[in-house]
Amino acid sequence: MPNTLDxxxxxxxxxxxxxxxxxxxxxxxxxxxxxxxxxxxxxxNLMKDAADSISSDFERQKLLRKLQ
Amino acid sequence: xxxxxxxxxxxxxxxxxxxxxxxxxxxxYLLERASILKTVETRETCWRAAVLASLLTxxxxxVLAPLWTITNPDVTGFxxxxxxxxxxxxxxxVSEQQRxxxxxxxxxxxxxxxxxxxxxxxxxxxxxxxxxxxxxxxTATLPAEYKGAQRPxxxxxxMTAYPPGLKTSSEFSTSVLFSHGWVHDISSAVLITAAxxxxxxxxxxxxxxxxxxxxxxxxxxxxxxxxxxxxxxxTAICQKGRIRSIPNLSTSDRIxxxxxxxxxxxxxxxxxxxxxxxxxxxxxxxxxxxxxIRRDPVMLICMQFLSSLCFFQPLFKVAQQRLVDLAELxxxxxxxxxxSDAHAVASALYTCASKITKHxxxxxxxxxxGHKSILKYRIESLLAKNKTRPASKITRTGIATGVxxxxxxxxxxxxxxxxxxxxxDKDKEWEVVVAPTPPEVVTPVAPTGAALEAIVEAPMVPxxxxxxxxxxxxxxxxxxxxxNKISVSASESNASSYAYAISEGDETIETNITFNxxxxxxxxxxxxxxxxxxxxxxxxxxxDETMIVFLEEGGAFGLETEDGDSKQxxxxxxxxxxIIKEFRIDGKPHGFDAKAQEWxxxxxxxxxxxxxxxxxxxxxxxxxxxGADAVLHEMxxxxxxxxxxxxxxxxxxxxxLSNKQVDRLIDKLSTLDSDYEMRTxxxxxxxxADIPAKSRQKVWKAAENIDxxxxxxxxxxxxxxxxxxxxxxxxxxxxxxxxIDxxxxxxQLLEExxxxxELSDRSLTELAKVASEIESDYEYRKLLQAFATKLTSHKxxxxxxxxxxxxxxxxxxxxxxxxxxxCRTRWTLKCIRH
Numbered sequence: 001m002p003n004t005l006d007x008x009x010x011x012x013x014x015x016x017x018x019x020x021x022x023x024x025x026x027x028x029x030x031x032x033x034x035x036x037x038x039x040x041x042x043x044x045n046l047m048k049d050a051a052d053s054i055s056s057d058f059e060r061q062k063l064l065r066k067l068q
Numbered sequence: 069x070x071x072x073x074x075x076x077x078x079x080x081x082x083x084x085x086x087x088x089x090x091x092x093x094x095x096x097y098l099l100e101r102a103s104i105l106k107t108v109e110t111r112e113t114c115w116r117a118a119v120l121a122s123l124l125t126x127x128x129x130x131v132l133a134p135l136w137t138i139t140n141p142d143v144t145g146f147x148x149x150x151x152x153x154x155x156x157x158x159x160x161x162v163s164e165q166q167r168x169x170x171x172x173x174x175x176x177x178x179x180x181x182x183x184x185x186x187x188x189x190x191x192x193x194x195x196x197x198x199x200x201x202x203x204x205x206x207t208a209t210l211p212a213e214y215k216g217a218q219r220p221x222x223x224x225x226x227m228t229a230y231p232p233g234l235k236t237s238s239e240f241s242t243s244v245l246f247s248h249g250w251v252h253d254i255s256s257a258v259l260i261t262a263a264x265x266x267x268x269x270x271x272x273x274x275x276x277x278x279x280x281x282x283x284x285x286x287x288x289x290x291x292x293x294x295x296x297x298x299x300x301x302x303t304a305i306c307q308k309g310r311i312r313s314i315p316n317l318s319t320s321d322r323i324x325x326x327x328x329x330x331x332x333x334x335x336x337x338x339x340x341x342x343x344x345x346x347x348x349x350x351x352x353x354x355x356x357x358x359x360x361i362r363r364d365p366v367m368l369i370c371m372q373f374l375s376s377l378c379f380f381q382p383l384f385k386v387a388q389q390r391l392v393d394l395a396e397l398x399x400x401x402x403x404x405x406x407x408s409d410a411h412a413v414a415s416a417l418y419t420c421a422s423k424i425t426k427h428x429x430x431x432x433x434x435x436x437x438g439h440k441s442i443l444k445y446r447i448e449s450l451l452a453k454n455k456t457r458p459a460s461k462i463t464r465t466g467i468a469t470g471v472x473x474x475x476x477x478x479x480x481x482x483x484x485x486x487x488x489x490x491x492x493d494k495d496k497e498w499e500v501v502v503a504p505t506p507p508e509v510v511t512p513v514a515p516t517g518a519a520l521e522a523i524v525e526a527p528m529v530p531x532x533x534x535x536x537x538x539x540x541x542x543x544x545x546x547x548x549x550x551x552n553k554i555s556v557s558a559s560e561s562n563a564s565s566y567a568y569a570i571s572e573g574d575e576t577i578e579t580n581i582t583f584n585x586x587x588x589x590x591x592x593x594x595x596x597x598x599x600x601x602x603x604x605x606x607x608x609x610x611x612d613e614t615m616i617v618f619l620e621e622g623g624a625f626g627l628e629t630e631d632g633d634s635k636q637x638x639x640x641x642x643x644x645x646x647i648i649k650e651f652r653i654d655g656k657p658h659g660f661d662a663k664a665q666e667w668x669x670x671x672x673x674x675x676x677x678x679x680x681x682x683x684x685x686x687x688x689x690x691x692x693x694x695g696a697d698a699v700l701h702e703m704x705x706x707x708x709x710x711x712x713x714x715x716x717x718x719x720x721x722x723x724x725l726s727n728k729q730v731d732r733l734i735d736k737l738s739t740l741d742s743d744y745e746m747r748t749x750x751x752x753x754x755x756x757a758d759i760p761a762k763s764r765q766k767v768w769k770a771a772e773n774i775d776x777x778x779x780x781x782x783x784x785x786x787x788x789x790x791x792x793x794x795x796x797x798x799x800x801x802x803x804x805x806x807x808i809d810x811x812x813x814x815x816q817l818l819e820e821x822x823x824x825x826e827l828s829d830r831s832l833t834e835l836a837k838v839a840s841e842i843e844s845d846y847e848y849r850k851l852l853q854a855f856a857t858k859l860t861s862h863k864x865x866x867x868x869x870x871x872x873x874x875x876x877x878x879x880x881x882x883x884x885x886x887x888x889x890x891c892r893t894r895w896t897l898k899c900i901r902h
Contacts, residue, residue, distance in 0.1 A: 021879055022879040029886050
């Protein structure tokens with residue numbers, strides 16, 4: 001997996017992204033990170049948890065479509 | 069005159085008057101209508117005070133008055149259009165050429181009167197490609213018509229300053245006066261002012277005709293004999309009212325009602341002299357006496373004058389009417405009090421009213437039954453059982469004072485971007501050329517080495533012959549003497565100037581130095597003392613600095629000093645390789661004796677010190693004489709920052725300094741006011757010389773006085789590039805970096821530090837502490853991206869960057885940074901944009 005982030009960095013970036021107030025910026029960030037998401041269940045669940053924290057249905061759908 | 073009226077912000081003043089008068093007069097009207105003002109005295113006091121307060125708003129601004137700036141673009145645009153709009157121009161078109169000549173040529177003609185006269189002594193005037201004129205010490209460009217034209221000869225210069233076809237000043241003046249250019253340029257504001265004057269004058273004229281008609285309507289007046297019963301009654305009233313001067317009493321068959329005239333005259337109608345009940349006659353006369361002692365006719369004339377002049381404020385008419393009515397009520401009250409019979413006064417009033425069949429036009433007089441509309445109210449007031457207690461004098465004085473004081477607090481009106489400094493076509497023609505201020509100063513070129521040695525041994529400079537008064541005086545082509553200022557034309561791209569002012573007690577010393585290639589000038593002024601120098605081409609002095617021994621062929625040098633009592637000047641020019649000099653005192657040629665040589669030496673040394681001219685050669689000479697100490701001693705006499713820096717650079721370039729000498733030099737450099745001079749001087753010192761740690765501390769201490777963030781960053785950059793916490797200067801570096809307010813400059817500086825490959829973890833952490841001072845999320849994010857480059861080499865980098873993300877407020881910047889981090893880690897093609 002040459003194009004994935006290491007777990008520690010991935011977790012830190014997801015954590016930083018979920019602290020954002022703007023749903024748009026958060027989803028844009030998460031979508032950017034998604035491409036380099038480690039392919040383990042823990043990382044996927046972390047992304048799903050992050051998606052759940054999005055208030056806007058519209059923005060959340062953007063991320064969930066990608067996750068499907 | 070019209071300029072004065074318009075320059076005084078007329079429209080703003082008029083606005084203030086309109087607002088103020090409306091507030092005061094309208095306010096009193098409303099208070100009266102609302103029955104808040106109850107007594108006649110209070111109402112009369114308020115009206116009079118309101119009229120006075122309205123007039124006071126026309127006075128200049130006061131400290132009490134706040135400033136209201138009207139920024140509404142519609143209003144300011146309208147006001148500006150009043151200033152700039154030329155409505156008559158639409159009906160009287162003027163050709164552009166004619167407009168240019170009517171303004172520019174007049175100015176040029178007046179300027180040229182002095183310009184060619186100066187050159188009649190044989191001076192070849194300025195020869196630069198773009199002709200210039202010195203106007204109040206500034207260089208101004210000529211109108212476009214002059215550009216590219218040959219500079220006229222001295223004889224024809226004055227003539228050619230006029231527009232083509234106008235050969236003499238009288239012809240020119242006549243043409244300007246009778247051309248309709250000035251009519252074309254009349255602004256809307258001037259037209260409005262003129263219209264006001266015309267309508268006001270017409271109203272006053274109508275008023276004057278009204279007075280004339282009123283005099284005629286009185287007919288022939290006959291004085292009443294002193295033994296007449298009416299006169300005796302009048303005398304008795306005056307005695308009772310303690311009136312010393314008994315007014316004239318006359319009668320006229322043309323009037324129907326008694327009237328009080330301005331010149332202390334009471335005119336009675338004929339019917340009043342027929343047997344009239346004694347009490348009624350007393351009432352009638354007492355009423356008119358009351359008008360007289362109250363000076364009501366004068367008040368009425370003043371109000372009529374004011375209403376006519378300020379026709380645009382209808383409230384003055386209202387005030388006039390109300391004051392007349394209140395005067396009648398007051399006169400009734402006075403009469404009732406002195407006759408002690410209100411019924412008699414009411415009866416007299418009724419009798420008068422019954423005699424009037426038509427309205428008599430009494431322009432200035434106050435007839436007893438002038439306005440029938442308030443007759444009923446007057447009679448009711450007289451017969452009222454429960455009369456209102458009259459207002460006390462204190463109350464009335466308080467009201468009047470309050471209103472008048474309020475007049476001074478009416479806000480001053482100003483319109484944004486309007487009426488401040490009208491920019492006319494004339495101004496455009498004389499647009500001032502602003503001197504450029506490039507930071508780098510061109511070091512004058514001077515002979516060195518063998519050439520310098522040859523100069524030192526050059527023969528003495530011959531003086532001008534005895535007939536030197538007719539000798540041609542030089543004017544340095546790029547250095548122009550104008551009034552008390554010498555300046556080098558800054559219109560050329562390679563000119564640079566340097567100026568500074570030093571205050572000593574009450575006196576200020578101003579120095580202005582300009583270089584333009586090998587040409588230069590210095591102007592030093594304090595109180596009534598001045599030193600001026602200007603030169604064209606390079607020049608050098610002998611070793612003792614007592615004489616110019618080299619002057620470039622075609623070059624010139626001039627020096628002039630004034631101390632209030634006398635003026636001394638010296639000029640050097642070249643003639644076939646020979647330098648010729650002329651020394652003058654108060655304009656008269658004088659021998660270059662020992663005293664003159666002493667004068668020249670002291671002043672030329674001053675010029676060398678302050679201009680930094682030939683600094684390298686001078687420093688070299690001083691080093692040979694007394695080493696670095698001699699140079700440092702010489703630097704003590706220099707006040708200009710640029711010259712100090714130049715000497716410091718020359719010193720450190722030519723010799724090594726001892727620790728003591730370094731300290732002495734740092735002390736001198738620490739006195740520099742200019743951040744640029746201090747930074748460049750210290751940078752040069754720190755990079756060229758081996759500075760001991762103790763002395764470096766002095767540099768850091770002095771650098772705390774640098775206000776400019778840019779200069780501080782430039783000073784610290786070399787240290788940032790090799791930043792190491794092991795270094796003794798590290799703490800000073802961090803301390804100074806923290807004092808940088810500009811986020812941009814701080815980011816630029818820290819990025820220089822992060823570029824170092826030798827950076828330790830501890831150094832990175834210390835730099836991150838300084839970075840956390842950055843307030844701008846954009847700058848912080850850019851810097852954190854630089855920290856992110858250390859992710860693989862420094863363990864602390866990850867914590868620094870993640871902590872930085874938390875510190876940022878902007879989600880956008882957070883996303884930008886996270887994406888950059890993600891890219892850097894994955895290193896995909898997407899990362900190119902980061």
